[in-house]
Amino acid sequence: MLGDAYTYLTQWSNWTGDDGMLTLLIEQLLLTVTALAITMLIGLPIALYLGHIGRGGFLAINLSNVGRAIPTFAVLVLLSVGSVGTDELGPYGRAGLATLIALVLFALPPIITNGYVGIREVDRDTVEASTGMGMRGRQVFWRVELPLAMPVIMTGVRLALVQVWATATIAALVAGPGLGNVIVSGFYNSNYGKGLAGAFVVAVVAFVLEVLTIGAERLVAPPHQRRTKRGEAPRRTVSVAV
Amino acid sequence: MTVLSLAGTTTVAAADDPSCYARTTNEWVCWAYWQDYQSELIDATTQHLQITVAAVVLGFVIALPMAVIARRYASLKGGILGLSTALYTIPSIALFPILVLFTGITMTTVIIGLALYSLTILIRNTLTGLESVPDDVRESATGLGYGRTRLLLKIEFPLALPVIMAGLRVATVSTVALTTVGVIVSYGGLGQLLADGVQNDFKAEIFAASVLCVALALALDVVLLGIQWLMTPWVRARGA
Numbered sequence: 471m472l473g474d475a476y477t478y479l480t481q482w483s484n485w486t487g488d489d490g491m492l493t494l495l496i497e498q499l500l501l502t503v504t505a506l507a508i509t510m511l512i513g514l515p516i517a518l519y520l521g522h523i524g525r526g527g528f529l530a531i532n533l534s535n536v537g538r539a540i541p542t543f544a545v546l547v548l549l550s551v552g553s554v555g556t557d558e559l560g561p562y563g564r565a566g567l568a569t570l571i572a573l574v575l576f577a578l579p580p581i582i583t584n585g586y587v588g589i590r591e592v593d594r595d596t597v598e599a600s601t602g603m604g605m606r607g608r609q610v611f612w613r614v615e616l617p618l619a620m621p622v623i624m625t626g627v628r629l630a631l632v633q634v635w636a637t638a639t640i641a642a643l644v645a646g647p648g649l650g651n652v653i654v655s656g657f658y659n660s661n662y663g664k665g666l667a668g669a670f671v672v673a674v675v676a677f678v679l680e681v682l683t684i685g686a687e688r689l690v691a692p693p694h695q696r697r698t699k700r701g702e703a704p705r706r707t708v709s710v711a712v
Numbered sequence: 713m714t715v716l717s718l719a720g721t722t723t724v725a726a727a728d729d730p731s732c733y734a735r736t737t738n739e740w741v742c743w744a745y746w747q748d749y750q751s752e753l754i755d756a757t758t759q760h761l762q763i764t765v766a767a768v769v770l771g772f773v774i775a776l777p778m779a780v781i782a783r784r785y786a787s788l789k790g791g792i793l794g795l796s797t798a799l800y801t802i803p804s805i806a807l808f809p810i811l812v813l814f815t816g817i818t819m820t821t822v823i824i825g826l827a828l829y830s831l832t833i834l835i836r837n838t839l840t841g842l843e844s845v846p847d848d849v850r851e852s853a854t855g856l857g858y859g860r861t862r863l864l865l866k867i868e869f870p871l872a873l874p875v876i877m878a879g880l881r882v883a884t885v886s887t888v889a890l891t892t893v894g895v896i897v898s899y900g901g902l903g904q905l906l907a908d909g910v911q912n913d914f915k916a917e918i919f920a921a922s923v924l925c926v927a928l929a930l931a932l933d934v935v936l937l938g939i940q941w942l943m944t945p946w947v948r949a950r951g952a
Contacts, residue, residue: 471812471813472813535882535885538882538885538886538889539885539886539888539889539926539929539930539933540889540926541888541889541890541892541903541906541922541925541926542889543892543893543895543903543906544892544906544918544921544922544925544926547906547909547910547918547922548918548919548922550910551909551910551913551915551918632800632801635803636803636804636805639803639805639806640803640804640805640893642805643805643893643895643896643907643910644910645910650805653805653806653809653896654896656809657809657896657897662809662812665809665812665896666809666810666812666813668806668809669805669806669807669808669809669810670806670810672802672803672805672806673802673803673806673807673810676801676802676803676806677798677801677802680798680801
């Protein structure tokens with residue numbers, strides 16, 4: 471089986487063409503980036519604002535727990551069999567819209583929860599001190615709260631990315647786009663070498679994405695926190711990929 | 713290999729019987745489906761429950777000693793946490809095929825995969841729980857002559873229990889949801905019904921499987937909450 475997977479991976483014709491792995495990889499990366507961007511545009515303003523005014527914490531924190539209880543597979547199925555359908559959506563492939571909606575839905579909880587928690591966990595004394603120095607609400611947010619909350623917010627983005635990549639792979643189970651197709655068609659047709667090859671590619675890209683975001687996390691961390699070791703950034707909420 | 717063997721055939725809805733799950737009507741909410749396919753639903757739910765419980769138990773059995781080791785040897789802490797976090801980066805639909813290399817197309821593959829996922833939460837929470845035990849308490853116990861093991865079993869674990877149980881609840885709930893992906897190796901519990909529903913455009917089946925899946929997660933959460941309530945009588949006493 472391992473040999474079959476190696477053969478599949480090393481055969482260039484499996485990478486090229488309309489349904490080759492390169493096309494599927496680009497399709498899935500495109501889905502991932504789009505979904506993450508949409509999620510951040512929707513989720514971050516809400517989470518950061520709620521954190522700033524200190525309201526809606528119950529909702530923001532429990533959203534992640536609710537998100538975990540709902541199977542991504544079921545949502546993908548409900549969307550594609552339901553009214554959203556499996557129509558081709560430009561570069562996003564078959565069932566593109568259903569997949570994008572599912573990706574955003576499951577990326578929102580970690581982003582909102584971490585965004586909210588990040589702002590709320592900024593030392594209250596520091597916030598009071600900056601108010602005492604005469605900063606107004608807006609200045610407190612942009613100059614104090616946001617920079618200090620950045621590591622936790624970025625952890626949320628990283629968790630969301632892992633979640634999005636995983637969900638995008640599962641989309642293939644409902645005839646959706648992306649690399650999951652290689653795994654699904656391999657396993658459903660007892661061509662296990664092919665399925666394993668697809669799994670390897672998906673896992674490797676997942677690691678690359680993780681490493682890239684850890685790098686980004688370090689870049690945006692405030693200077694005094696930058697020296698902390700990898701993975702030691704304050705991480706209060708842990709979500710799970712699917 | 714028949715991938716969807718569990719779900720069986722779905723086209724048996726008789727043409728002369730305009731039931732709500734017939735091809736022509738194909739309704740989402742259809743009580744007749746729940747009745748007619750009762751045994752299928754029970755089988756899938758049972759398999760789902762089996763996989764989830766086995767995975768969480770296995771994960772917990774691995775996580776407990778890992779957390780204790782990470783607590784005792786600070787130098788290993790980073791490695792243990794890093795490894796468990798790295799594991800969850802791999803999407804489950806890719807992890808199961810990789811595990812097939814070792815355990816084949818079996819239920820064991822799904823159970824091991826899900827157990828590995830639960831480690832991230834279980835180790836982290838158990839460790840947080842153990843670390844939250846106040847130093848004074850630990851010192852008092854040592855002063856009273858408690859050895860390391862007795863301290864762990866009689867003082868640290870009971871005090872860490874609420875945080876450990878919180879981790880167990882989160883792990884269980886997410887494992888229920890993840891089990892559906894086991895469909896890739898033909899052991900997905902309710903996921904088998906979802907996959908079958910997609911292939912045959914069978915809405916009643918999809919709806920029933922989705923509802924049962926969320927209900928199972930809720931039910932297990934409540935059970936664990938009950939266990940926690942029973943195991944921490946001192947918290948109740950304080951609250952009253």
